Amino acid sequence: MSNVLQIAWLIPILPLIGFIINGAGRNILSKAVSGFIGSGVILASFVLSLFVFIQVKNGHSQVLHYFNFINIESLKIAFAFKIDQLSSLFLLIITGVGFLIHVYSTSYMHEEPSKDFAKYFSYLNLFVFSMLLLVLGANYVIMFIGWEGVGLCSYLLIGYWFKNNDYTDAAKKAFIMNRIGDLGFLLAVFWLITKTGTVEFDQVFSAASLQKLTTTDITGITLLLFVGATGKSAQIPLYTWLPDAMAGPTPVSALIHAATMVTAGIYMIARSNILYTMAPATQCVVAIVGLATAVLAATIALKQNDIKKVLAYSTVSQLGYMFLGLGVGAYTGAVFHVMTHAFFKALLFLGAGSVIHAMGGEQDMRNMGGLKKHMSITHLTFLLGCLAIAGMPPFSGFFSKDEILAAAYANKDMGGMLLWGIGVFTAMMTAFYMFRLYGMTFLGQFRGTHDQEHHLHESPAPITIPLIILAILAVIGGWIGIPEVFMHGGHKLEAFLEPVFRSSNAIATKHEHLSHSTEYMLMAVSVVGALIALIYAWNKFSKYEKTDKPSTGFSKLLENKWYVDEVYNALIVQPLKTISAFLNNVIEKKGIDGIVNGTGKAVNYGSRQLRWLQSGQVGAYVLLMVIGILILFIIQLFL
Amino acid sequence: MDIKAYIILSLTLFTIGIIGVLVRRNAIIIFMCVELMLNAVNLLLVAFSKMHANSIAAKASATFAADAQIFVFFIMVVAAAEVSVGLAIIVMLYRNTHSVDVNFLNRLKN
Numbered sequence: 001m002s003n004v005l006q007i008a009w010l011i012p013i014l015p016l017i018g019f020i021i022n023g024a025g026r027n028i029l030s031k032a033v034s035g036f037i038g039s040g041v042i043l044a045s046f047v048l049s050l051f052v053f054i055q056v057k058n059g060h061s062q063v064l065h066y067f068n069f070i071n072i073e074s075l076k077i078a079f080a081f082k083i084d085q086l087s088s089l090f091l092l093i094i095t096g097v098g099f100l101i102h103v104y105s106t107s108y109m110h111e112e113p114s115k116d117f118a119k120y121f122s123y124l125n126l127f128v129f130s131m132l133l134l135v136l137g138a139n140y141v142i143m144f145i146g147w148e149g150v151g152l153c154s155y156l157l158i159g160y161w162f163k164n165n166d167y168t169d170a171a172k173k174a175f176i177m178n179r180i181g182d183l184g185f186l187l188a189v190f191w192l193i194t195k196t197g198t199v200e201f202d203q204v205f206s207a208a209s210l211q212k213l214t215t216t217d218i219t220g221i222t223l224l225l226f227v228g229a230t231g232k233s234a235q236i237p238l239y240t241w242l243p244d245a246m247a248g249p250t251p252v253s254a255l256i257h258a259a260t261m262v263t264a265g266i267y268m269i270a271r272s273n274i275l276y277t278m279a280p281a282t283q284c285v286v287a288i289v290g291l292a293t294a295v296l297a298a299t300i301a302l303k304q305n306d307i308k309k310v311l312a313y314s315t316v317s318q319l320g321y322m323f324l325g326l327g328v329g330a331y332t333g334a335v336f337h338v339m340t341h342a343f344f345k346a347l348l349f350l351g352a353g354s355v356i357h358a359m360g361g362e363q364d365m366r367n368m369g370g371l372k373k374h375m376s377i378t379h380l381t382f383l384l385g386c387l388a389i390a391g392m393p394p395f396s397g398f399f400s401k402d403e404i405l406a407a408a409y410a411n412k413d414m415g416g417m418l419l420w421g422i423g424v425f426t427a428m429m430t431a432f433y434m435f436r437l438y439g440m441t442f443l444g445q446f447r448g449t450h451d452q453e454h455h456l457h458e459s460p461a462p463i464t465i466p467l468i469i470l471a472i473l474a475v476i477g478g479w480i481g482i483p484e485v486f487m488h489g490g491h492k493l494e495a496f497l498e499p500v501f502r503s504s505n506a507i508a509t510k511h512e513h514l515s516h517s518t519e520y521m522l523m524a525v526s527v528v529g530a531l532i533a534l535i536y537a538w539n540k541f542s543k544y545e546k547t548d549k550p551s552t553g554f555s556k557l558l559e560n561k562w563y564v565d566e567v568y569n570a571l572i573v574q575p576l577k578t579i580s581a582f583l584n585n586v587i588e589k590k591g592i593d594g595i596v597n598g599t600g601k602a603v604n605y606g607s608r609q610l611r612w613l614q615s616g617q618v619g620a621y622v623l624l625m626v627i628g629i630l631i632l633f634i635i636q637l638f639l
Numbered sequence: 640m641d642i643k644a645y646i647i648l649s650l651t652l653f654t655i656g657i658i659g660v661l662v663r664r665n666a667i668i669i670f671m672c673v674e675l676m677l678n679a680v681n682l683l684l685v686a687f688s689k690m691h692a693n694s695i696a697a698k699a700s701a702t703f704a705a706d707a708q709i710f711v712f713f714i715m716v717v718a719a720a721e722v723s724v725g726l727a728i729i730v731m732l733y734r735n736t737h738s739v740d741v742n743f744l745n746r747l748k749n
């Protein structure tokens with residue numbers, strides 16, 4: 001036990017081994033074997049992570065140095081893992097939720113041919129490996145390797161059913177949008193190297209190195225890092241890939257949305273918290289972008305009919321909350337929300353997967369309804385997930401969301417009242433669309449075809465057991481962060497993460513502590529607001545009738561996602577295509593091809609003319625020779 | 640004797656040679672004209688050599704500067720060898736075409 005940190009390198013290596021075995025043996029491994037290996041390595045990682053977590057909890061954080069990764073003159077980048085409170089917490093989330101998703105996948109993907117089945121598991125393992133590398137890396141470069149790895153794996157998994165062109169387009173969209181963000185990350189790292197000469201977290205965040213940075217440097221670096229985070233964590237303006245990422249199999253959506261990938265941006269900012277605290281301008285940008293994303297995505301989710309699309313936009317919206325938390329300096333709150341969100345969003349996605357599985361691939365909620373009596377476990381766990389995300393006490397979402405909202409309210413510099421108001425409004429929308437989803441899916445009458453109704457069944461144990469575990473976590477997960485007003489010393493997570501954010505808290509602008517009565521009032525308003533929205537949605541959508549009437553006006557705007565994709569298409573994609581067409585047709589075909597072909601033609605034509613000189617008449621040759629010599633003489637003598 | 644006379648004679652011979660090469664069609668005559676040009680140059684070389692030898696002898700102690708005059712003999716030897724090759728070519732030409740008119744020598748055309 002005491003030297004468990006010495007084998008911490010096994011945590012990311014095990015999924016990598018799983019990836020190699022499943023990837024190399026995809027033609028020979030049976031489904032049972034590849035599923036077992038795929039899930040088993042993650043379970044082993046989880047157990048190790050648990051030991052590491054306990055070790056860290058006892059106060060044994062350390063940086064494990066393995067070898068020098070890059071050695072250029074004075075720049076030395078080590079391949080090292082940083083194991084502290086923040087990374088060990090993320091390790092638990094990633095491997096824990098990841099493991100449940102792997103188990104779930106063994107059943108969900110059972111109808112795939114065994115070759116694709118093993119391929120799927122190898123990608124899933126690689127995904128977890130990349131994410132673990134991202135979280136464990138002790139410097140920005142190792143983090144960037146994982147950062148790129150999850151981008152690649154999301155591409156592979158979203159485009160898993162690659163025979164469908166729409167799906168591969170969605171995969172490409174995810175990859176390209178991520179690349180745009182990655183560029184920001186990379187530039188920030190270069191900037192950091194230029195100014196401080198190091199990328200190791202411990203050195204960068206040390207006081208000596210921070211003194212080398214001017215305010216402009218810090219603001220620039222943090223903004224560029226944030227650009228990276230907007231790509232990976234789906235914030236305005238780079239969020240549109242996430243809803244399209246629904247093209248992948250449902251467990252993949254759960255993995256991307258809950259345990260990995262989208263939390264990378266949050267993790268990175270939480271890790272760089274000291275830089276952000278020193279750049280109030282960036283914090284303001286982060287908070288505003290986060291809040292704007294939260295509202296925008298929530299409004300879109302109100303009118304979506306695809307069960308996975310609603311969940312996707314709700315993820316974008318919840319991520320917006322986390323960025324709001326980071327922006328107002330509530331780093332613990334943001335990390336807390338990452339954790340609770342991982343539980344209930346994984347639960348909701350896996351529940352949706354169970355529904356889709358039972359409906360034979362149907363994803364349109366208008367064709368569902370009344371599933372409550374056919375799928376009792378899915379129904380119950382899903383309801384708990386909905387309550388958690390809607391922020392009902394005492395479910396987990398309530399505590400984390402409340403912490404972020406309270407921090408936003410307390411932040412007077414950014415107009416805390418306004419941030420809080422918009423946040424609560426978004427929370428109400430969250431409750432509304434989640435119970436719209438719940439009502440349309442589980443309540444009322446079944447609206448699908450007769451065949452589908454006949455086929456309805458509760459999913460098998462590998463699907464329901466992860467659902468039950470996640471439901472329990474979604475209910476109790478928030479209890480490690482009970483606010484001070486309810487229970488003194490109840491916020492265990494804050495105490496646990498305190499070393500990570502200590503230096504940040506020391507220099508952050510102190511905001512007035514909210515009085516207990518204010519805090520109670522804030523909670524009451526947000527809970528009552530959400531409850532009203534919840535009850536309204538429950539009543540309205542439990543009696544949902546299918547209509548063919550196309551929506552008009554504002555709801556049509558929402559149904560079409562504010563036409564953001566169309567706007568991007570018109571503003572960025574089409575001009576790019578026009579420029580490319582111009583470059584292709586004019587510059588390439590006329591210009592470059594013209595030069596190349598013109599050279600050939602000129603030589604051809606010139607030779608045909610010069611050919612007449614080759615008359616074969618010796619006299620003519622001699623004459624030319626004499627003329628040539630005369631010309632040389634003239635040049636020599638007179639010029 | 641003034642060097643100019645040699646230069647003029649040499650130029651005249653050389654020009655005759657060039658014109659002969661250009662206007663005549665008989666391979667043997669062209670060949671002779673080429674030899675004429677060669678010897679015009681040879682003559683010039685000897686003349687200049689003699690001139691320089693005189694001017695050096697006037698200035699410094701007796702140094703026999705006759706390099707070029709020896710060199711001319713070499714050129715003559717080489718020219719003789721060249722003539723034998725050239726004549727051999729012309730003989731072969733005559734055997735093949737029964738003519739020594741260079742205007743028929745355009746077989747490589749097309």
